[in-house]
Amino acid sequence: xxxxxxxxEMHGACQELRARGNHICLVPTMGALHxxxxxxxxxxxxxxxxxxxxxFVNPTQFxxxxxxxxxPRTIERDCSLLEAENVDLLFAPTVEEMYxxxxxxxxxxxxxxxxxxxASRPGHFRGVTxxxxxxxxxxxxxxxxxxxxxxxxVAVLRKMVRDLNFNVEIVVCPIVRESDGLALSSxxxxxxxxxxxxxxxxxxxxMHVKSLVSVGEWSAAKLLDEAAAVIASEPAVKVDYLAAVDxxxxxxxxxxxxxALIAVAAWVGTTRLIDNxxxxxxxxxxxxxxx
Numbered sequence: 001x002x003x004x005x006x007x008x009e010m011h012g013a014c015q016e017l018r019a020r021g022n023h024i025c026l027v028p029t030m031g032a033l034h035x036x037x038x039x040x041x042x043x044x045x046x047x048x049x050x051x052x053x054x055x056f057v058n059p060t061q062f063x064x065x066x067x068x069x070x071x072p073r074t075i076e077r078d079c080s081l082l083e084a085e086n087v088d089l090l091f092a093p094t095v096e097e098m099y100x101x102x103x104x105x106x107x108x109x110x111x112x113x114x115x116x117x118x119a120s121r122p123g124h125f126r127g128v129t130x131x132x133x134x135x136x137x138x139x140x141x142x143x144x145x146x147x148x149x150x151x152x153x154v155a156v157l158r159k160m161v162r163d164l165n166f167n168v169e170i171v172v173c174p175i176v177r178e179s180d181g182l183a184l185s186s187x188x189x190x191x192x193x194x195x196x197x198x199x200x201x202x203x204x205x206x207m208h209v210k211s212l213v214s215v216g217e218w219s220a221a222k223l224l225d226e227a228a229a230v231i232a233s234e235p236a237v238k239v240d241y242l243a244a245v246d247x248x249x250x251x252x253x254x255x256x257x258x259x260a261l262i263a264v265a266a267w268v269g270t271t272r273l274i275d276n277x278x279x280x281x282x283x284x285x286x287x288x289x290x291x
Contacts (some may be wrong), residue, residue, distance in 0.1 A: 001087050013089060014140060029056075056092070111249075115251070158170050
């Protein structure tokens with residue numbers, strides 16, 4: 001695995017590989033890798049013959065009161081995991097490399113960026129779209145791989161790609177969960193054992209929604225009320241948002257018969273977790289996101 005730390009080096013390496021007829025797939029990450037990230041890497045191997053991964057804890061997507069400094073950084077372990085997955089290129093730049101002194105240009109996808117996580121974390125998606133657009137420019141991948149757990153991010157990035165004519169396919173892979181249903185997240189390491197048990201209420205709420213839809217309940221209001229009641233069984237879990245939305249626009253929907261995203265964000269102690277479920281679609285489109 002070739003490890004590169006500057007945009008010039010990474011751009012040059014990718015340019016040379018493409019000139020030889022290779023197809024590059026990119027998996028952008030912030031490191032602290034887990035099985036969810038590795039599932040993206042494996043999917044990328046199926047999509048092209050060169051797999052590139054980026055590791056960059058992006059400061060512009062963190063608000064001043066968020067966990068930028070505490071965010072887990074495990075670069076040596078991450079490198080070992082990626083080498084075991086036969087990754088070809090690792091791009092691991094510094095903050096100074098990605099944001100040179102005086103940098104003042106950002107990519108802002110209006111509308112969709114202000115919904116769900118964008119409403120709770122103002123400016124978050126501006127940071128995401130800015131760094132991902134830079135990565136797309138540096139790597140020029142044919143495909144880029146993201147997890148369904150970050151469904152709001154996926155919606156924002158898809159719109160950015162359409163609006164700015166990026167020649168890249170966004171590939172979305174299913175949520176990877178622990179055997180008990182907890183969605184894998186780098187932030188799960190923050191959870192004390194009791195908090196981890198409490199966090200399971202999020203997947204239980206989504207499974208309850210899934211069961212209701214399976215017997216013909218289409219009302220978004222009813223489904224959200226039922227999910228909220230499940231989450232309320234764990235008083236220590238504080239809901240940030242619980243919504244039924246169109247997965248492309250993130251706008252609220254009244255019913256889920258034509259397909260919808262049920263999305264939740266909640267605080268477990270000081271840790272903010274997200275989870276979601278696609279309903280009203282065939283299993284091919286993601287309705288099997290939960291066990």
